Amino acid sequence: MKKTIIPLLNIALILFGVALLLSCGGNNNDTKTRYIITSKIFKEFKGTKELEKKFVALQDKQKYILDSLGLEIQTLEKFSRSNSGILFKKKQTYDQLSAQFSQSNQEQYKQYSEGIWKQINQYLNDYGKENHLSYIYGADGTGSLMYADSTLNVTEHVIAFINKKYEGD
Numbered sequence: 001m002k003k004t005i006i007p008l009l010n011i012a013l014i015l016f017g018v019a020l021l022l023s024c025g026g027n028n029n030d031t032k033t034r035y036i037i038t039s040k041i042f043k044e045f046k047g048t049k050e051l052e053k054k055f056v057a058l059q060d061k062q063k064y065i066l067d068s069l070g071l072e073i074q075t076l077e078k079f080s081r082s083n084s085g086i087l088f089k090k091k092q093t094y095d096q097l098s099a100q101f102s103q104s105n106q107e108q109y110k111q112y113s114e115g116i117w118k119q120i121n122q123y124l125n126d127y128g129k130e131n132h133l134s135y136i137y138g139a140d141g142t143g144s145l146m147y148a149d150s151t152l153n154v155t156e157h158v159i160a161f162i163n164k165k166y167e168g169d
Contacts, residue, residue, distance in 0.1 A: 033135040033137070035136065035139045036137070036138060037140070037153070041120060042120065047120075058105075062097075069090065070094060123161065
């Protein structure tokens with residue numbers, strides 16, 4: 001009797017282990033993990049596009065100011081050799097404005113980016129909750145995700161979702 005119980009116990013343990021393995025994660029169809037391509041999300045978010053338009057308009061105004069000042073400098077260089085003091089001051093103003101615009105643009109872009117990411121992160125939080133997800137990984141090449149099954153990519157769905165949210169739907 002002992003000889004038949006031990007093999008039966010071994011078979012029962014093996015079957016129990018297989019059943020446990022299948023119920024705990026062997027089924028990939030029930031996964032609650034997705035990934036997005038973060039750079040694409042940022043680029044295609046309508047909020048980003050709106051802020052980029054504002055940023056480009058600001059840069060165009062700055063370029064106009066610098067171009068006008070540059071033209072003044074060129075005119076002074078050609079026709080007014082005696083006003084070297086004025087020319088020096090104009091060049092100095094041009095350099096200062098150029099540096100000021102450059103620094104201001106860097107700071108403004110950083111603020112825009114941070115604000116956009118804050119909004120996207122909130123929308124991603126909403127998306128995860130509404131779709132009963134456990135995780136959304138960002139595939140951005142920084143090591144947070146190095147491989148993913150492409151069937152788990154929800155980037156396009158998230159873009160549609162966050163743009164809909166952004167528009168107030």
